Amino acid sequence: MNKTLESAEIIAVGTELLLGQIANTNAQYLSTELAGLGLNVFRHTAVGDNPARIREALEAAAERADLLIVTGGLGPTQDDVTREVTAEFLGETVEMDAAGLEKIEAFFRERGLTMAESNRRQALTIRRSDTLPNDTGMAVGSAYAGERCALILLPGPPRELRPMFARYAVPWLRQRLPDMQPLYSRMLRFAGIGESSLEKQLLDLIEGQQDPTLAPYAKEGEVTVRVTTRAANEQEAEEKLAPLLREIRKRVGDHLYAETDIPLEQAVAELLLARGERLAAAESCTGGKLSDLLTGVPGSSSVFAGSVVCYTNAVKQRLLQVPADWLEPAPGPEQADTAEPPYGAVSARTAERLAEQAAALMEADWALALTGAAGPDPAEGHPPGTVYIALARRGERASAQKLLLTGDRDMIKLKACKHALFFLWKRLVKGVNSL
Amino acid sequence: MNKTLESAEIIAVGTELLLGQIANTNAQYLSTELAGLGLNVFRHTAVGDNPARIREALEAAAERADLLIVTGGLGPTQDDVTREVTAEFLGETVEMDAAGLEKIEAFFRERGLTMAESNRRQALTIRRSDTLPNDTGMAVGSAYAGERCALILLPGPPRELRPMFARYAVPWLRQRLPDMQPLYSRMLRFAGIGESSLEKQLLDLIEGQQDPTLAPYAKEGEVTVRVTTRAANEQEAEEKLAPLLREIRKRVGDHLYAETDIPLEQAVAELLLARGERLAAAESCTGGKLSDLLTGVPGSSSVFAGSVVCYTNAVKQRLLQVPADWLEPAPGPEQADTAEPPYGAVSARTAERLAEQAAALMEADWALALTGAAGPDPAEGHPPGTVYIALARRGERASAQKLLLTGDRDMIKLKACKHALFFLWKRLVKGVNSL
Numbered sequence: 073m074n075k076t077l078e079s080a081e082i083i084a085v086g087t088e089l090l091l092g093q094i095a096n097t098n099a100q101y102l103s104t105e106l107a108g109l110g111l112n113v114f115r116h117t118a119v120g121d122n123p124a125r126i127r128e129a130l131e132a133a134a135e136r137a138d139l140l141i142v143t144g145g146l147g148p149t150q151d152d153v154t155r156e157v158t159a160e161f162l163g164e165t166v167e168m169d170a171a172g173l174e175k176i177e178a179f180f181r182e183r184g185l186t187m188a189e190s191n192r193r194q195a196l197t198i199r200r201s202d203t204l205p206n207d208t209g210m211a212v213g214s215a216y217a218g219e220r221c222a223l224i225l226l227p228g229p230p231r232e233l234r235p236m237f238a239r240y241a242v243p244w245l246r247q248r249l250p251d252m253q254p255l256y257s258r259m260l261r262f263a264g265i266g267e268s269s270l271e272k273q274l275l276d277l278i279e280g281q282q283d284p285t286l287a288p289y290a291k292e293g294e295v296t297v298r299v300t301t302r303a304a305n306e307q308e309a310e311e312k313l314a315p316l317l318r319e320i321r322k323r324v325g326d327h328l329y330a331e332t333d334i335p336l337e338q339a340v341a342e343l344l345l346a347r348g349e350r351l352a353a354a355e356s357c358t359g360g361k362l363s364d365l366l367t368g369v370p371g372s373s374s375v376f377a378g379s380v381v382c383y384t385n386a387v388k389q390r391l392l393q394v395p396a397d398w399l400e401p402a403p404g405p406e407q408a409d410t411a412e413p414p415y416g417a418v419s420a421r422t423a424e425r426l427a428e429q430a431a432a433l434m435e436a437d438w439a440l441a442l443t444g445a446a447g448p449d450p451a452e453g454h455p456p457g458t459v460y461i462a463l464a465r466r467g468e469r470a471s472a473q474k475l476l477l478t479g480d481r482d483m484i485k486l487k488a489c490k491h492a493l494f495f496l497w498k499r500l501v502k503g504v505n506s507l
Numbered sequence: 508m509n510k511t512l513e514s515a516e517i518i519a520v521g522t523e524l525l526l527g528q529i530a531n532t533n534a535q536y537l538s539t540e541l542a543g544l545g546l547n548v549f550r551h552t553a554v555g556d557n558p559a560r561i562r563e564a565l566e567a568a569a570e571r572a573d574l575l576i577v578t579g580g581l582g583p584t585q586d587d588v589t590r591e592v593t594a595e596f597l598g599e600t601v602e603m604d605a606a607g608l609e610k611i612e613a614f615f616r617e618r619g620l621t622m623a624e625s626n627r628r629q630a631l632t633i634r635r636s637d638t639l640p641n642d643t644g645m646a647v648g649s650a651y652a653g654e655r656c657a658l659i660l661l662p663g664p665p666r667e668l669r670p671m672f673a674r675y676a677v678p679w680l681r682q683r684l685p686d687m688q689p690l691y692s693r694m695l696r697f698a699g700i701g702e703s704s705l706e707k708q709l710l711d712l713i714e715g716q717q718d719p720t721l722a723p724y725a726k727e728g729e730v731t732v733r734v735t736t737r738a739a740n741e742q743e744a745e746e747k748l749a750p751l752l753r754e755i756r757k758r759v760g761d762h763l764y765a766e767t768d769i770p771l772e773q774a775v776a777e778l779l780l781a782r783g784e785r786l787a788a789a790e791s792c793t794g795g796k797l798s799d800l801l802t803g804v805p806g807s808s809s810v811f812a813g814s815v816v817c818y819t820n821a822v823k824q825r826l827l828q829v830p831a832d833w834l835e836p837a838p839g840p841e842q843a844d845t846a847e848p849p850y851g852a853v854s855a856r857t858a859e860r861l862a863e864q865a866a867a868l869m870e871a872d873w874a875l876a877l878t879g880a881a882g883p884d885p886a887e888g889h890p891p892g893t894v895y896i897a898l899a900r901r902g903e904r905a906s907a908q909k910l911l912l913t914g915d916r917d918m919i920k921l922k923a924c925k926h927a928l929f930f931l932w933k934r935l936v937k938g939v940n941s942l
Contacts, residue, residue, distance in 0.1 A: 090548040092539030093724050097530050099553070104527030113525040114560065118534070118551035125549065132567065268583045272623055279585065289523050290664075353816075359802025360795030363816040367794025368917055370883055378822040381788075381798040381814035383807070387869050391813075391826075434822050448805055476618045480643045480666055482803055 076250040079112045081133040085145040085154045087120040098143045110255050121151045130161045134221045144228030146211035148190040159198045169197040172212040204240040208232050215244045253302040256309030259333035260297045263494040267295045273323050284316050293490040336493045337365040343500050344375035352436035353379035354426035356443035362489040377434040392429040405453035416452040420472035427464035439464045440492045447481045459488040463495050511685040514547045516568040520580040520589045522555040533578045556586045565596045569656045579663030581646035583625040594633045604632040607647040639675040643667050650679045688737040691744030694768035695732045698929040702730045708758050728925040771928045772800040778935050779810035787871035788814035789861035791878035797924040812869040827864040840888035851887040855907035862899035874899045875927045882916045894923040898930050
């Protein structure tokens with residue numbers, strides 16, 4: 073077959089997927105890789121270990137796409153029928169791959185084990201296909217260039233599928249891709265803005281897109297925009313993308329924290345590292361999540377000193393010296409923004425004091441503090457989602473911002489952390505002291 | 508429609524799935540839930556935000572299954588076409604859900620924000636369907652009992668989809684299931700044991716299962732086993748399940764912390780609440796994750812005092828009084844388990860001191876401490892995954908355990924936290940001071 077490949081579908085075989093025992097992470101992995109090769113993925117399908125249903129899925133997919141990637145059902149047991157059904161669909165038979173069989177036999181021989189006859193099945197491949205070796209397991213894969221479609225057969229376990237695909241299927245595919253220019257993408261990452269608000273400001277660009285294309289999507293508490301073009305080389309891509317990138321920066325640049333695909337906590341950690349500075353935190357309503365995010369960045373111990381998770385007023389008083397009379401029950405939530413105590417724990421003044429004390433106590437250059445109502449119940453009369461965040465530079469007065477966030481308890485905690493990180497980011501990059 | 512439902516397919520809509528930006532975890536969640544209801548899931552499909560492709564998937568699925576569950580594409584933007592395409596497929600139109608709209612408007616009104624017109628779209632539902640309220644977001648869902656098939660429309664974000672399905676779609680479905688004896692399930696939750704190790708000890712039960720059935724699966728850092736039977740009533744189910752439950756408890760009961768579906772942090776919080784006791788923590792390598800897990804449990808402020816995230820040795824010294832000479836670079840990792848300092852930060856003695864000090868400082872009845880190497884690099888010569896956890900009762904000497912964990916940075920942090928919680932759980936429930 074000399075047909076070039078432009079579109080693909082992924083068919084996963086396995087009753088365990090339909091029972092919910094595992095998630096189809098293979099489809100995600102393969103989709104990312106195929107997008108990188110410039111192939112359009114039209115559909116993911118998962119069916120059980122059932123010959124008729126597998127066949128039906130293969131027939132339908134071959135009507136739509138040039139390339140079918142079929143995963144799973146290559147094991148040694150009676151349930152594992154994918155190889156035979158696929159061969160039949162292609163009008164072929166299965167045959168033993170000599171190198172694959174020798175490898176399986178050697179495995180048992182070297183360990184002094186008796187090989188069950190069923191293990192031989194894992195060396196079966198589709199006649200007239202190219203065998204894809206399995207460096208991390210037994211079952212071989214196949215790559216078949218047929219009249220109707222091309223087809224790649226891969227084992228289900230991700231630790232076998234991924235190396236097989238990357239090492240053997242990708243080179244096979246590259247020879248069959250259209251002689252097109254490669255794709256170049258840029259990822260723009262935004263904070264402090266919701267997906268729908270960002271999209272509204274870019275709506276005409278999204279609706280009118282041709283080349284370059286752009287696609288916004290929401291990740292946990294953040295928004296990402298991907299812009300993509302085809303070009304002969306990196307420099308030409310740069311030139312083609314530049315006007316669109318300029319326009320996006322002009323419209324929503326206030327919220328743009330990175331032009332690479334990194335989470336906000338990593339962007340902040342990198343800034344601090346470059347400045348040789350260290351951050352501390354005091355967390356009430358977020359309960360350690362800000363620290364967890366920051367310490368998820370490898371190497372963060374150089375820039376993050378630590379945090380006091382002050383989940384009770386007693387800890388706020390003892391460890392962070394918030395005056396007891398500030399924390400006494402306030403007459404109402406409106407007291408949180410006044411000049412006289414008691415402000416309550418959920419207040420601008422308490423957040424500021426927590427940040428100032430965290431910086432001093434942990435000898436950090438900067439400190440962030442968060443206090444509020446994560447829900448589901450109100451706190452001190454404040455509805456869930458009310459959060460005060462404060463940023464302090466060591467030895468200076470802190471300043472606080474009030475947030476009104478939506479979502480469940482965990483989402484409110486996450487959004488509060490992302491806003492706090494963005495508060496610091498803006499101070500470090502733009503020199504402003506507000507969100 | 509009075510047709511009863513026996514089979515289902517799940518159709519996910521979202522170009523982000525086909526680009527590999529997210530995994531289709533909704534299909535996994537829904538499959539597990541549908542299996543629990545006794546419905547057979549025939550197929551999962553994922554298509555892009557493309558009206559023709561969505562329609563094609565709906566038409567084909569309706570030929571095979573009684574119930575279609577369609578997820579994603581209910582947001583406010585132009586891309587979000589699922590509602591309209593689905594309504595057209597059913598021969599219906601969309602109409603505004605008054606309660607849903609009022610909720611969206613109230614949200615903006617209460618916060619003094621201007622509502623974009625596009626936000627109204629999220630209150631659109633399918634004509635003649637039952638609206639499924641969204642307790643954790645804006646977009647309403649729909650449940651439609653049609654001639655060709657029943658159809659349930661759910662929002663894409665898991666934190667919206669899951670509560671909507673569990674609270675509103677499940678009761679709707681239960682009324683339409685065949686007149687069989689209902690299913691009764693028990694969830695057994697395990698900690699301190701891996702999935703494959705647990706499965707190995709239950710292998711003959713899993714392979715020989717008929718009625719009751721049992722299915723183990725791994726959740727984040729924990730393992731769950733679901734046992735299910737059909738019975739006329741709760742008492743009969745109890746009797747049918749009892750022998751299998753007894754056998755499971757006999758084999759792996761040492762790791763069984765709950766016979767209801769709650770995470771370990773909630774089980775620990777409930778124990779502490781019943782005892783009127785409070786927990787504190789000192790976290791080095793887990794960087795706040797233990798606190799984040801515990802404060803994810805609503806009401807945890809009654810049982811969790813707080814935590815010192817001591818990410819540097821300076822914070823360990825200053826806030827938690829670990830002697831400086833303990834923390835000096837040790838001659839080798841083996842020094843961590845000896846009687847003479849320097850032990851290093853990653854050591855049993857340091858973990859014990861951190862726990863003892865955390866309990867004292869935050870006036871808590873119990874404290875957990877964690878210190879180790881989360882990876883990707885070794886710490887003080889200890890390979891990634893080496894973690895010391897310590898448990899202290901206030902005023903008493905702490906005791907430590909050494910863990911050797913596998914996984915990436917985030918998984919090591921998570922597993923360490925779960926082991927620490929299980930350490931406390933065993934002390935509280937079994938009175939033993941070891942894992």
